[in-house]
Amino acid sequence: MSTPAPAASDPVPPRAAVVVLAAGSGTRVGADVNKVLLTLRDRPLLAWSVQTALSLPDVAPVVVVCRPGERTTIAQALAPHVGDREVLLIDGGATRQASEQAALDLLAPVVAAGEIDVIAIHDGARPLAGTDLFERVIAIAREYGGAVPTLELAGLFPRPAIGTSMPTDPGSRLVGVQTPQAFRAAPLVAAYAAARAAGFDGTDTAAAFAQFAPGGGTIRAVPAGARNLKVTFAEDLPVAEALLG
Numbered sequence: 001m002s003t004p005a006p007a008a009s010d011p012v013p014p015r016a017a018v019v020v021l022a023a024g025s026g027t028r029v030g031a032d033v034n035k036v037l038l039t040l041r042d043r044p045l046l047a048w049s050v051q052t053a054l055s056l057p058d059v060a061p062v063v064v065v066c067r068p069g070e071r072t073t074i075a076q077a078l079a080p081h082v083g084d085r086e087v088l089l090i091d092g093g094a095t096r097q098a099s100e101q102a103a104l105d106l107l108a109p110v111v112a113a114g115e116i117d118v119i120a121i122h123d124g125a126r127p128l129a130g131t132d133l134f135e136r137v138i139a140i141a142r143e144y145g146g147a148v149p150t151l152e153l154a155g156l157f158p159r160p161a162i163g164t165s166m167p168t169d170p171g172s173r174l175v176g177v178q179t180p181q182a183f184r185a186a187p188l189v190a191a192y193a194a195a196r197a198a199g200f201d202g203t204d205t206a207a208a209f210a211q212f213a214p215g216g217g218t219i220r221a222v223p224a225g226a227r228n229l230k231v232t233f234a235e236d237l238p239v240a241e242a243l244l245g
Helices: 044-055 071-082 096-111 131-144 184-200 204-213 236-243
Strands: 015-022 059-066 085-090 116-123 145-151 175-177 181-184 219-223
Touching: 015 044, 015 096, 044 059, 044 116, 044 184, 044 204, 059 071, 059 096, 071 085, 071 145, 085 236, 096 116, 096 184, 096 204, 116 131, 116 184, 116 236, 131 145, 131 181, 131 219, 145 204, 175 236, 204 219
Parallel strands: 015 059, 015 116, 059 085, 145 219
Antiparallel strands: 116 181, 145 175, 145 181
16 A cells, blocks of 8 residues: 555556545444444455455556545555555545545546546445446446436435425436446546636535536436445444345
């Protein structure tokens, strides 16, 4: 594991980069440490996502965005699970947008050099996103511009405007948005530069891409499953354990 920025080198076939966000806290899960350091089976939550990203054949680098002051702790937690594979560790910011911006600033030189054509951004607290989901969102982002995993929220419909009736079209159902979210790299870097200039602070990567990507960002929904849960509360840990079988 190392911390320096990736440097441009001789031309290579474009590949994807994966950014794993680990700059959160353990407040809602009831822990006194960053929740990505909590143990799921035999390894920290964060290690599951990092190992999955490292297993993808066309992915390099893998970047982990840490809470300031936790780089050493994160490195020590990951070391037994990544072997000699390179993982770049950087400090994040006070918000999700700022943490994503830090990762994009790190990757910008290799994006500009044409070495990376897609960037996927994933929550370190979603340990069960499998290689198939990563591969699907990366492939769809390459083809269309952006890809976001979604999960239909059973029994929920958009609230109708006053004076209208409840929609009955199944296509009107609400969906939950998950990660990994993947986007073409150059438009994503440009979108975040424009978002920073505008003082925009979005709730996820897709929000900034859709609003600020040059020419407008095309984002495709990728059906995902309930297995790809985010560990947010204490009861989510045993659920993740059960989903692992």
